[in-house]
Amino acid sequence: MNITSKGQVTIPHRIRRRCGLKPGTQVEFVLEGDKVVIRPKRNGANVADVWVAEATGALKGRTTAGIMRLTRGES
Numbered sequence: 069m070n071i072t073s074k075g076q077v078t079i080p081h082r083i084r085r086r087c088g089l090k091p092g093t094q095v096e097f098v099l100e101g102d103k104v105v106i107r108p109k110r111n112g113a114n115v116a117d118v119w120v121a122e123a124t125g126a127l128k129g130r131t132t133a134g135i136m137r138l139t140r141g142e143s
Contacts, residue, residue, distance in 0.1 A: 079106075 071077055079089060087108065089095065094109040127135055 069077055084090070089108065095106050096109045098105045098107065127138075130138075
């Protein structure tokens with residue numbers, strides 16, 4: 069298999085089918101030692117990243133006392 073002048077390669081059909089790679093599937097390239105691994109790109113970040121993104125700014129403008137009341141379930 070050759071890489072074109074544009075850096076493109078064709079992924080064989082049997083590999084695309086086995087890995088579920090369909091037209092429009094986003095992929096990522098990962099270096100593992102001296103190997104390059106291609107895999108479907110994960111749709112979301114890990115759970116912690118998602119939580120931080122959702123929580124960012126949620127408590128902006130609140131006092132510490134107000135935040136503590138929220139964590140205790142008080143109004």
